[in-house]
Amino acid sequence: MEKLSKEERIKKRLEIVYGERLPKGFADEFLKAIERYKKPGDALELWNEKDVFLITYGDSLLKEEERPLQTLKSFAQKHLKNAISIIHILPFFPYSSDDGFSVIDFNQVDPALGDWHDIQSITGEFNMMADLVVNHVSAKSDWMQQFLNGEKPGEDYIFTVEDDFDTSQVVRPRSSPLLTPFETAKGTKKVWTTFSADQIDLNYNNPALLQQMIEILLSYVQKG
Numbered sequence: 001m002e003k004l005s006k007e008e009r010i011k012k013r014l015e016i017v018y019g020e021r022l023p024k025g026f027a028d029e030f031l032k033a034i035e036r037y038k039k040p041g042d043a044l045e046l047w048n049e050k051d052v053f054l055i056t057y058g059d060s061l062l063k064e065e066e067r068p069l070q071t072l073k074s075f076a077q078k079h080l081k082n083a084i085s086i087i088h089i090l091p092f093f094p095y096s097s098d099d100g101f102s103v104i105d106f107n108q109v110d111p112a113l114g115d116w117h118d119i120q121s122i123t124g125e126f127n128m129m130a131d132l133v134v135n136h137v138s139a140k141s142d143w144m145q146q147f148l149n150g151e152k153p154g155e156d157y158i159f160t161v162e163d164d165f166d167t168s169q170v171v172r173p174r175s176s177p178l179l180t181p182f183e184t185a186k187g188t189k190k191v192w193t194t195f196s197a198d199q200i201d202l203n204y205n206n207p208a209l210l211q212q213m214i215e216i217l218l219s220y221v222q223k224g
Contacts, residue, residue, distance in 0.1 A: 007031055018207050030211050037218035051085045053129070057099065058092040058113040069114035073122045087122060088129040095138060097198045101131075102138040106216045116223060123224030132217050136199040144200050150185035153212070159192040159203040 004012065011027040054076065059068040061075050069092070076087060091100030094110045109115050122128055137143055137157075146154025161167075167178055172194060179190045180197040192201040204210055 010034075014207065021205065022207055026207055026211075030207075030214075033211055033215055034218065037215070037222050047086060047127070051127075052083060053086045053088050054080060054084045055088040055090070057090045058110070067114040067118055068112070069109075069118035069122065073118070073125065076122075077125060081125075084126070086127040086129055089119075089122075089131075091131045091133060092119070096140045097138070097196065101133055102136070102196070102199045103133050104138045104141050106132070106137075107219070120224050128224065130220060132213070132220065134202070134213055136193075136195060136201050139198045139200055141200075143202075147189075147200075148182060148184050153208065156206050157203055157209050157212075158189075159201040159205075160189045161192060163190065165190075 010031060014022055014027050014030065056072065058072065061071045062068055063071040069089075072087075072089075076084070091103060092109055092113050093100065093106060094104040094108055096102045096104055100110075109119060119128075119130075141154075143154035143157045146152065147158040149155075161179065170178055172178070174195060176193070176196050178193065180193040181188050182191050193199060194201055202209055202213075
């Protein structure tokens with residue numbers, strides 16, 4: 001059996017997931033989007049059992065008149081350089097709740113913590129890991145505001161269900177309502193909110209959203 005190329009495998013998987021919902025030519029555009037982030041000599045660097053991680057919020061350490069990410073870097077350089085190899089910073093984006101996991105803007109660093117320069121200064125000293133919250137977005141995000149106003153692309157990025165949708169078999173570790181009604185320019189919509197009414201589930205039935213998230217992920221890789 002002939003071995004498929006990486007590009008052919010990606011196309012095949014998109015076809016399996018989306019079937020007839022996959023727009024004509026989408027797979028080629030998807031691959032072009034990925035290619036934009038590729039740099040000559042890129043290689044996948046994995047961790048192993050010898051690596052030691054520091055997992056922290058961006059503001060776990062504070063110092064007067066210094067951005068928290070700068071404080072984290074200087075502390076790690078001074079005290080942890082020979083003890084850890086990878087720093088895992090929990091979500092460091094602008095957010096509205098849940099300690100950073102309700103992301104308002106995936107492309108920005110929370111100004112209360114610092115900026116992309118501060119992040120990249122850490123990646124210059126340590127290997128780095130960060131969270132990409134793919135399940136949901138803040139109710140205050142641009143995508144959600146576009147959804148409420150009937151504007152694209154956000155109008156097609158939010159997961160909604162009809163009134164007769166059966167949720168009786170859904171089990172989750174939350175006591176808040178699974179569905180939250182929102183008034184939109186096109187009437188009341190029931191939005192799936194797995195974690196809270198401020199954490200709006202994203203609609204991956206839409207392949208364009210998958211591409212958007214892949215590009216966001218690759219932009220993080222590009223930043224180190």
